[in-house]
Amino acid sequence: MAESKSPTVYDVAREADVSIATVSRVLRSPEKVSVSTRERVLQAVRRLGYVPNASARGLADRRTGVLGLLIPGHDIPATSRRLPAEDGAPAVVEFLDDRDGRQADPYRNRYFEQLVRGAEAAAWRAGYALLVAAGTSVSRDVVMHDLAGRVDALAVVARTVPDELLRGSIGRTPMVTVAGEGGTGADAVRVDNRGGMSALVRHVLAVKPPGPVLYLAGPPDSPDAAGRARGFHDAVAGQDVPWHTAMADFTWQGGHDAVTAQLEEEIPAAVIGANDQSALGALAALREGGVDVPGTCVVTGFDGIDESRYSTPTLTTVRQPMIDLGICAVELLLRRLADPDAAPRDLQLPVDVLLRTSCGPLG
Amino acid sequence: MAESKSPTVYDVAREADVSIATVSRVLRSPEKVSVSTRERVLQAVRRLGYVPNASARGLADRRTGVLGLLIPGHDIPATSRRLPAEDGAPAVVEFLDDRDGRQADPYRNRYFEQLVRGAEAAAWRAGYALLVAAGTSVSRDVVMHDLAGRVDALAVVARTVPDELLRGSIGRTPMVTVAGEGGTGADAVRVDNRGGMSALVRHVLAVKPPGPVLYLAGPPDSPDAAGRARGFHDAVAGQDVPWHTAMADFTWQGGHDAVTAQLEEEIPAAVIGANDQSALGALAALREGGVDVPGTCVVTGFDGIDESRYSTPTLTTVRQPMIDLGICAVELLLRRLADPDAAPRDLQLPVDVLLRTSCGPLG
DNA sequence: ACGACGACTGTATGCGCTTACATTCAGGCG
DNA sequence: CGCCTGAATGTAAGCGCATACAGTCGTCGT
Structure with a gap:
């Protein structure tokens, strides 16, 4: 079969013995074509394996669809695999020591x-x-x-x-x-960062043990962080609850360090992370400090990353409806x-x- | 600015006082155009905010790029959110009891x-x-x-x-x-299902405690399952190791049940799952049976799903390089x-x- | 000084499709 | 029976771009 190039409306038109306008109409507004002609054209389309050319259609339409x-x-690493050589050495299986997950890819x-x-x-x-x-x-x-x-x-x-x-x-x-x-x-x-954080914090205030609240803030230049901070403030405003803020910068270490520092002064009753990473850091610091979660102190995050499902304890958080x-x-x-x-x-x-x-x- | 429609090569040509061919050449093969003309055209392009129309280009080129x-x-559920009403009732935050992850979406x-x-x-x-x-x-x-x-x-x-x-x-x-x-x-x-499984099993045979090997097979109509089964057989062939196969059907329950049944006869020294789900089920059954993993029995999966990173113990598995x-x-x-x-x-x-x-x- | 040549630019055509407009033809009506 | 109407179909004009081919003009060789 020397079907060198794709058939066009012209080919279909010839095959069905109609004009190209009719072919086009069959495809675009079939109701304008008599049933018998339509059938004939559709058959020709099938016979030739005709597929409309989107470029031409887009040009005529002034829209690409x-x-x-x-x-x-x-930034896929430059080392990423290319096509193996033609003669193909046999595939070599790599063993990676992944016991702590460090090898896992970063798209969490x-x-x-x-x-x-x-x-x-x-x-x-x-x-x-x-x-x-x-x-x-x-x-x-x-x-x-x-x-x-x-x-x-x-x-x-x-x-x-x-x-x-x-x-x-x-x-x-x-x-x-x-x-x-x-x-x-x-x-x-x-996504409603502000409303979500506000609702979450209100819930926390209702269930937490008595005591102060620590907010682990995100980087100041992040709009997400700003919205969540506002939500936090919305929720605590007017409530008779002691609270303060520490910068955690959206990082695990930031959350960990902030909570560690806090423990030297007073055990918080709630730690609200501006994101999951910092909340997980907080969780670790609390465990190290021997603080019972959620008995003595409750913890929340924001984002719903995978780790939040598997941490100990599992982390209450806010998921964005992506x-x-x-x-x-x-x-x-x-x-x-x-x-x-x-x-x-x-x-x-x-x-x-x-x-x-x-x-x-x-x- | 009544910039009602997008400028075309014709507009650019007029603006730069050249022909459309020259405009096209500046964009496609600049080296064929004198420096001064090229500059003039590029300025016109910038001035008009000209963007080549991909449909037209594709049509002329016979390729879409x-x-x-x-x-x-x-199959995004039909209930998925649409555009909220114009007057927008305030966003309502939903609280989901996700303590066991059941609410998590299925695209694991x-x-x-x-x-x-x-x-x-x-x-x-x-x-x-x-x-x-x-x-x-x-x-x-x-x-x-x-x-x-x-x-x-x-x-x-x-x-x-x-x-x-x-x-x-x-x-x-x-x-x-x-x-x-x-x-x-x-x-x-x-992906080299066969080679991967074979390499993995060879490794297991080298490190496992003495005793029989149980292979948790996948559904027979799956090409993946077939490849992995072949890999398993490659690895055990000729080795002096007792082994047998049980159908787990790629499911957690399948793996769990197969191992539970096995425990009634003999404690295996290794359970090789055709995928992670069944291996995780096996892990659970072994725990219930009081079998120490990896001390008494080692377990492996295949796929590298998230859960394999967080299970107890974490699951050795094979990741496909997607x-x-x-x-x-x-x-x-x-x-x-x-x-x-x-x-x-x-x-x-x-x-x-x-x-x-x-x-x-x-x- | 004249033709050849090369560098540059312009003219004109076609890519495959949609569609406004023209044409044809069968009925229906006065 | 001529004319109007509307349905069905055909004709042809672009849509915006790339490019083969045809100039144009300055240079170089002789």
């Missing part, structure tokens, strides 16, 4: 997998395809530029590319910011494509509080 | 995230974009068909779509099968695009054995 999703780069929480899945599902549901791009450090602008010409609209995870790029070369492409700061006057979806984030990002794009002049929306998705043993009995 | 990746569907191992990341990185490195599609149950053929018209080549995760679809509508699109059975005469990448799988899939596609007549390759990537405490001291 593709949505873009730009996620932060991952399935954050982006879920984002991609949600976006993908929502996009296909609406008849769009999803182009995924990771802005690797070297080439953010190139990627961005390339993407802009390929898609009808673009979802960008916050801080993936510099702001001026967002406004610059892609001024005409509808965009939504994902997990950003909001309030930029553009479409945006993010799938929904992806879905909503796409839905916002679809909305804007449908109505370019709609007022920008700034969605805040509610989070899920996962109650686990580190904060004691279920309220 | 896009690679497709088809992964199994995920970051299998596809890594596959996508690897493919994405390799694709962009080669100047291609990556279109990700999940063949949801309802619409595999539609997705497939749509995809075929959009991409230059396609990587399909095995058993994502029925075979006849693969051969049918997309006959002319270069394809690679990912994680399939191999031996189909087409390009394929997969990132590399993605990279190699793309590299195979690129190779075929470069040379359509190259002989098909059937790659087997080596796996990583993660030595953890469930199999005792490091040999």
Whole structure:
């Protein structure tokens, strides 16, 4: 079979003995074509294995039918495997001493997998395809530029590319910011850091033993950290509870050290981590200090990383609905494509509080 | 600014006072244009915020510059969140009692995230974009068909779509099968289940206490299970070790029950799970039976799911190099695009054995 | 000084598809 | 029986870009 190149509408038209317009109509608006002709064309399509060329269709349509999703780069190590040599030495199995998990890869929480899945599902549901791009450090602008010409609209995870790029070369492409700061006057979806933390802390205040509360703050330049801190303050404001803040910087060590220092003065009744890592550090410090969790002191984190499910005790935390984030990002794009002049929306998705043993009995 | 529609080469040409051919050349083969003209054109490009239209380029080029990746569907529940109402009731935080992890989502191992990341990185490195599609149950053929018209080549995760679809509508699109059975005469990448299991079992035989070996087999219709079983047999063949097989069906319960039954007859010295789930079940059964792991009996799994890192004891297992799988899939596609007549390759990537405490001291 | 040549730029065509508009034809109506 | 109408189909004009081919002009060799 010398089927050297793909058949086009012309081939189908010839095969079915109709004009190319009719072929196109059969595919795009079948109701405009008589049943008999339609059948004949569809048969020709099948016989030739015709697949419409998306580029041509996109050109004629002035739309690509593709949505873009730009996620932060991952910098796959340069040592990553390439194609083995043709003559292929036999595959060599590597033994890694992984008893403490150090060899585990760094992409701990399935954050982006879920984002991609949600976006993908929502996009296909609406008849769009999803182009995924990771802005690797070297080439953010190139990627961005390339993407802009390929898609009808673009979802960008916050801080993936510099702001001026967002406004610059892609001024005409509808965009939504994902997990950003909001309030930029553009479409945006993010997670309710503030509300989630506030709800969590209110719950803690209701169940914790008597005593002071320690808040393990995140880095000051992080919007997430800021939102969570505000949520914490919302919850403790006006409550008659002693509390103070220590910087943990979103790290295990930070949480560990802050709690260790705290134990020298007074045993806290609750430690609220701005994220899971610092809460896990706190858990370790409390164990070292012989403090019973959750009996004497309850602990909470934020993010819902894997480790929080397996720590001892398991860590109460807040999970971000990443799938929904992806879905909503796409839905916002679809909305804007449908109505370019709609007022920008700034969605805040509610989070899920996962109650686990580190904060004691279920309220 | 009434920048209603995107500027085209014509706009740039007018702005820079050259012909569209020159504009195109500046973008595609700058060395063919004099420095002064090139500068002038680039300025016009920047001034207008011109972004080349990928559809037009693709049409003229007869290539889209896009690679497709088809992964199994995920069936995002229909109840998943949509866009909240415009007037937005305040976000409501949900409290979930997640103390035993039952609420955790089912996408446990970051299998596809890594596959996508690897493919994405390799694709962009080669100047291609990556279109990700999940063949949801309802619409595999539609997705497939749509995809075929959009991409230059396609990587399909095995058993994502029925075979006849693969051969049918997309006959002319270069394809690679990912994680399939191999031996189909087409390009394929997969993981060395057999070699990995064989290496692992050889290691176990070297370190295990004296006594019989129990192999927890996977479902007979799974190519993965078949490969691993063969690897097991490779390793025990000719060794003077008593062994037998029990069906565990890749499930926790299967592993648990098989080991429980075994304990009534004889305490095994090693339990080899065809996957992690069944090995974890075995671990539980051994604990219930008061058997010391790894002192009296060593245990191993296969896959490297999260739980294997956190179990007690941590589970020695085999991790599939998903990132590399993605990279190699793309590299195979690129190779075929470069040379359509190259002989098909059937790659087997080596796996990583993660030595953890469930199999005792490091040999 | 004249033609050849090379560097650069412009003209014009086609990529495969969609669609506005034109055409054809069968009925229905006055 | 002529004319109007509407359904079905055909004709042809782009969509934005790449590029083969055709100039144009300054240089160099003789």
